[in-house]
Amino acid sequence: MSRNEIRIFCPATIANVSCGFDVLGVALDSVGDEMVIRKVPEKGIRITEITGQDLPRETHQNVAGVAGLALLAESGSKFGFEIEIHKKIKAGSGIGSSAASSTGAVWAINELLDRPFSPLQLVKFAMEGERLASGVAHADNVAPALFGGFTLVRSYEPLDIIPIHCPDQLYATVIHPQIEVRTSDSRKILKTHITLADGIKQWGNVGGLIAGLFTEDYDLIGRSLVDYIVEPIRSILIPGFDKIKSVSKEAGALGCGISGSGPSIFAFSKGEAKAREVAEKMTEVYQSIGIDYDVHVSKINTQGIKILD
Amino acid sequence: MSRNEIRIFCPATIANVSCGFDVLGVALDSVGDEMVIRKVPEKGIRITEITGQDLPRETHQNVAGVAGLALLAESGSKFGFEIEIHKKIKAGSGIGSSAASSTGAVWAINELLDRPFSPLQLVKFAMEGERLASGVAHADNVAPALFGGFTLVRSYEPLDIIPIHCPDQLYATVIHPQIEVRTSDSRKILKTHITLADGIKQWGNVGGLIAGLFTEDYDLIGRSLVDYIVEPIRSILIPGFDKIKSVSKEAGALGCGISGSGPSIFAFSKGEAKAREVAEKMTEVYQSIGIDYDVHVSKINTQGIKILD
Incomplete structure (x- = not known):
């Protein structure tokens, strides 16, 4: 894969799904953010643009930045990444606004590095964004944003994510x-x-x-x-x-x-x-x-x- | 159906299945009781024979008797039933000994009456036997004994039994x-x-x-x-x-x-x-x-x- 820039849709997600507190989540199709991620020679992560919401652009204070840095710390990549975030999901709305940004960042960086990490590893990196957002590194939004459909976080220690079949209608x-x-x-x-x-x-x-x-x-x-x-x-x-x-x-x-x-x-x-x-x-x-x-x-x-x- | 006597295998069952306390159960294939149930003109239930265990033969003190009476009370049947119980499952062993007897009684009586009751109704009657045995009318053994395989008791009020697919090996x-x-x-x-x-x-x-x-x-x-x-x-x-x-x-x-x-x-x-x-x-x-x-x-x-x- 030779592309250096990727534009993605990052879905909103519903966590808990009534009975499944802290373990179940599901991804939505028509609600989500857009992000553009570019591979650049300078190492590190820079948030170059945020539209739609007033969110911190300092890398260590931005959930996408923190999640991206968690990935880079393990990748040994000689590249860095620029991130544009175009928010459609409102922060604090309860449909996984921070998870969409964290997950989008790590998913796209992984693509641009030719997929060195598994989806499960990506969940772990994205969870660092959730830790920044809420104080708890939960996975019930980032898992469905990454895998799609319904996901079950069967266990955190060790992290075990189970995709669940979803009926079409x-x-x-x-x-x-x-x-x-x-x-x-x-x-x-x-x-x-x-x-x-x-x-x-x-x-x-x-x-x-x-x-x-x-x-x-x-x-x-x-x-x-x-x-x-x-x-x-x-x-x-x-x-x-x-x-x-x-x-x-x-x-x-x-x-x-x-x-x-x-x-x-x-x-x-x-x-x-x-x-x-x-x-x-x-x-x-x-x-x-x-x-x-x-x-x-x-x-x-x-x-x-x-x-x- | 014209038969007046039926001889059945009543499976032992494992309730709870580790994580599913009070909701999950599963039926076994090579461990279970045998029972013979006969339709007779005299109304009521009589336990005519018990082998393999020392259990009460008085109808109201026997789980099969109590479960059978619960069914008869709703059936308006003009017949009565004789029950032979040949226990292979030891009482108090934790593999659904009482549930096998209660379930066997109501299942066989329902067959001999040409199936006036649904499996869910049979679970309810058999639960009366469980109430006699343990003080609690639980369904996590009687449901798998009746349905086979794994069953989930999703809810008690109202009673909702969900059969779960079971892998062959x-x-x-x-x-x-x-x-x-x-x-x-x-x-x-x-x-x-x-x-x-x-x-x-x-x-x-x-x-x-x-x-x-x-x-x-x-x-x-x-x-x-x-x-x-x-x-x-x-x-x-x-x-x-x-x-x-x-x-x-x-x-x-x-x-x-x-x-x-x-x-x-x-x-x-x-x-x-x-x-x-x-x-x-x-x-x-x-x-x-x-x-x-x-x-x-x-x-x-x-x-x-x-x-x-």
Whole structure:
């Protein structure tokens, strides 16, 4: 491969997916950032341009910069890289804004170096960007951004990422109320202990969701989208959550929950038409209570990061 | 169907399967009870014969009797049933002895009545036998005994049983040290709360095990057979547990854990030859410390209860 510049789409992602706190994530197809990465003779990483968001351009303070440096530290590359970030995903929206940037950087650099690293190694580098963003090097957004589709972080020690089959007609609707919830704050309100009874219900639903995805049983996917652990606490931070959830399910969504640490709310539907109907019902709720929002309807992205021409 | 008598094989089952406490179970093929059920004009249920174990013959004190009565109460049948139970599974061994009897009774009665009830309804009736045996109407043994293969109890309210695909080369080795651990005692020592961190690792492994079963990824199945919640506590009640587990894994077992509430220990292997090697290594441990045991090697039973000629 002789190219020195690559332009990519970096997908937004929904982490947790209701029952799978800290282990499940899924990539979106029509929401994501664009990045341009250039191989240059000067070593190191420089963020040369950021559009769409006011984010730090200093390499060590930028998630893409930090993730890229983690890769370069292990690559022994004699090249350096310039990174342009064109943000479409809003920071703090709960659909993997930082993960898109970190993952895009390491994926593209790996391509431009002729792929010295495996996808699993790339996840580890990208996790360093997540550590900068939220204080915790979690993988539940970077894994689906890299692998596409649904991914399971089975274990962190050692890191074990399992791609999960995704049925073709699965669509996501995501609504982002224009309030900011920081991932670090959102983690602080969680309890350190849960009841064994709630734990049993939670892993029953994780098992059900994985089985539903493999067997393409949309009803089972919907029945399994229940979160006994995190949603009852975090949903308090999200205005109109209960109403959004009830209108989504009335409109025929398979299930509905908090995207990552919020404040975005996601719903899954079978088919695009249903997902658009759900979007309409969700927006009516925020219109009626006067909250600004973005709303997205997207097929599940089964490819991960994509090269743009 | 005009037959009035049916002779059946009722499989032993492994509940929990390491990571899936209270939700997962799997049926065995070469270990199980035999039962004969006869349709008779006199209403009610009579236990006419029990061989192999000293168990109560009074209908209301026998798990098969209680499960059968639960079915009859909803059937409006004008017939009654006689039940012979030929126990091969030892009570208190942790491989679903009571579940085999309860499930066999309701399955056979349903056949002799021309199947008025669905498999899910049969699980509910059989759970009444489990309530008599252990004080808790759990479904993690009766579900695999009825459906065969691996089953997930996704939810109890409402009851939702999900059959899970099983790879063809999966074999179980089960060793039963001749000590008795009562299910009710074994539940008492469990804590009512767990850490969120342990919960996350547990549902990561449940997801991994289900994914491994669907994709026939034996290594992933093995990596997922880890129990952070129950095994560290219950294994203390089982002599030689740690040694049995380490020799099993050294011999090439995919994973090893407590069967149900113990004291039986199970291991999974790829292929019968490996499962037999594991059995040999397990028995050497109990021989060396002077504990009597039974040991079984079995293919996974994907059919559930079977009619014998």
